[in-house]
Amino acid sequence: MKRLLSILLLLLATGYAHGENVKVRLYSANTIKSINISVDLGHYNLYSTGNGTDELIEDMIGEGRSVILRPEGKKIHVSVNETDYGTFTSVRLESTDTACILCLNPENCKQRTYEGNLEVSLLKNGNMFLLNDVDFETYIAGVVQSEIYGNQTDIFRVQAIISRTWALRNMRKHASEGYNFCDHVHCQAYLNRCIRPDIMLGAIESTGETLVDSTGALIETPFHSNSGGETANSEDVWRNALPYLRAVTDTFSFHMRQSDWTKIISRDRWLNYFSRTHKIDIKDSANLDTLLTFSQEHRKVRLLGIPLTRIRTDFQLKSTFFSVTIDSTSNSVVLNGHGYGHGVGLSQEGAIRMVSLGIPYDSILYHYYTGAMLHQDPYANPAHVTNLIDKISHIIEEDNNTKTQVHSKKDDWLGRLFRLRDREEREEIYIEEEQDSDKDWEYEW
Numbered sequence: 262m263k264r265l266l267s268i269l270l271l272l273l274a275t276g277y278a279h280g281e282n283v284k285v286r287l288y289s290a291n292t293i294k295s296i297n298i299s300v301d302l303g304h305y306n307l308y309s310t311g312n313g314t315d316e317l318i319e320d321m322i323g324e325g326r327s328v329i330l331r332p333e334g335k336k337i338h339v340s341v342n343e344t345d346y347g348t349f350t351s352v353r354l355e356s357t358d359t360a361c362i363l364c365l366n367p368e369n370c371k372q373r374t375y376e377g378n379l380e381v382s383l384l385k386n387g388n389m390f391l392l393n394d395v396d397f398e399t400y401i402a403g404v405v406q407s408e409i410y411g412n413q414t415d416i417f418r419v420q421a422i423i424s425r426t427w428a429l430r431n432m433r434k435h436a437s438e439g440y441n442f443c444d445h446v447h448c449q450a451y452l453n454r455c456i457r458p459d460i461m462l463g464a465i466e467s468t469g470e471t472l473v474d475s476t477g478a479l480i481e482t483p484f485h486s487n488s489g490g491e492t493a494n495s496e497d498v499w500r501n502a503l504p505y506l507r508a509v510t511d512t513f514s515f516h517m518r519q520s521d522w523t524k525i526i527s528r529d530r531w532l533n534y535f536s537r538t539h540k541i542d543i544k545d546s547a548n549l550d551t552l553l554t555f556s557q558e559h560r561k562v563r564l565l566g567i568p569l570t571r572i573r574t575d576f577q578l579k580s581t582f583f584s585v586t587i588d589s590t591s592n593s594v595v596l597n598g599h600g601y602g603h604g605v606g607l608s609q610e611g612a613i614r615m616v617s618l619g620i621p622y623d624s625i626l627y628h629y630y631t632g633a634m635l636h637q638d639p640y641a642n643p644a645h646v647t648n649l650i651d652k653i654s655h656i657i658e659e660d661n662n663t664k665t666q667v668h669s670k671k672d673d674w675l676g677r678l679f680r681l682r683d684r685e686e687r688e689e690i691y692i693e694e695e696q697d698s699d700k701d702w703e704y705e706w
Contacts, residue, residue, distance in 0.1 A: 284439070284440035285440065288365075296331075297366045298354065304321045305361060307322060318346050339352060350383075363375055373453050375395065380392040408420055419612050420463070423626070425470070471635075485606065486601035491511055497605075506630070509631065514611040517611075518610060521599055522580075524583075525591075541567075579602075580601055582598060615628070
């Protein structure tokens with residue numbers, strides 16, 4: 262299958278080359294003891310993969326059927342509906358078509374759906390280890406849906422560009438553990454497949470777009486929820502000073518969901534923290550006055566020599582951008598803060614505001630990543646991208662014009678779209694009588 266996005270040159274620049282798919286660890290922040298996996302769309306083949314070769318357990322598992330996996334000793338016990346297949350070292354559910362969807366329902370965790378393949382093995386502690394083997398751009402669309410909110414296409418285009426740039430630069434982040442990324446904020450959130458056409462539209466419109474520095478190298482693209490009005494220099498939060506991660510004034514982040522916050526802490530707890538943890542002499546009147554009247558018109562890095570990042574972590578604050586006052590009634594310390602997150606790079610809510618004001622998506626990126634340049638992969642296929650954009654735009658238009666329609670998260674609009682794409686890329690000729698009964702060649706809502 263031809264690729265919608267050719268990333269060969271960018272991958273060579275990062276010293277890494279790979280195929281179309283990436284492996285993402287799912288439920289990386291959870292303990293998975295057992296899981297029920299059902300097929301929402303398409304068909305999957307179930308393989309045993311722990312003996313060096315793949316052995317078919319059951320083929321063409323379709324909608325309405327469930328694969329139940331649970332630990333048994335040092336192996337995984339496998340059953341499909343009422344059929345018991347015994348135990349295996351590891352298993353793999355492999356999709357038989359481009360558009361296949363699995364619904365994952367682990368014990369004591371929230372249900373999710375994903376496209377692509379699923380590999381399951383056991384960790385030494387007996388917990389399940391789940392890997393989604395998925396198309397890179399499908400992964401990016403899922404990240405965009407998980408990481409940002411909104412209803413305008415350019416919001417999702419901006420997020421797709423910075424998420425793609427980060428992923429290509431950090432492709433080997435978990436290489437020693439046998440996968441590319443985890444699904445948590447340690448990498449990028451990837452909490453479901455993309456189910457919204459408008460998000461997919463933004464992701465596809467960004468096809469081939471990444472951010473690079475003056476040498477053409479991919480940049481780091483950190484982002485956070487809200488800057489509070491001013492972003493931070495990279496060295497104020499982490500070690501390295503990067504020329505494209507400079508503090509900028511960000512009034513676009515004002516008056517958004519995460520613009521402001523307040524936290525009340527007892528006076529004794531606040532002062533004892535600095536006294537006991539950091540050996541600050543709180544009997545010194547100058548120190549005491551600083552601790553109880555600290556303010557930040559612009560972002561600062563330290564409070565009495567203590568990194569604000571450390572204080573944020575220890576008190577679980579939303580940001581380091583806060584001021585301190587005393588509530589005269591309760592004698593409590595009041596932290597009045599701004600923003601949410603580390604403050605470096607792009608403010609997501611600032612970007613959302615900028616899109617609503619009609620500011621172009623590339624200008625938004627240049628605002629937050631100083632001196633960076635937007636790179637368009639010359640090997641991306643514009644004809645296929647334009648075709649997909651037209652079809653998804655039509656889906657959205659039909660959606661908007663059908664007010665009474667009930668939209669299901671399990672709909673197969675994406676499946677129909679990608680099956681169409683595959684056939685066009687293989688240059689197959691459409692013959693109506695040879696198509697599947699669901700008429701998956703035809704575009705229908």
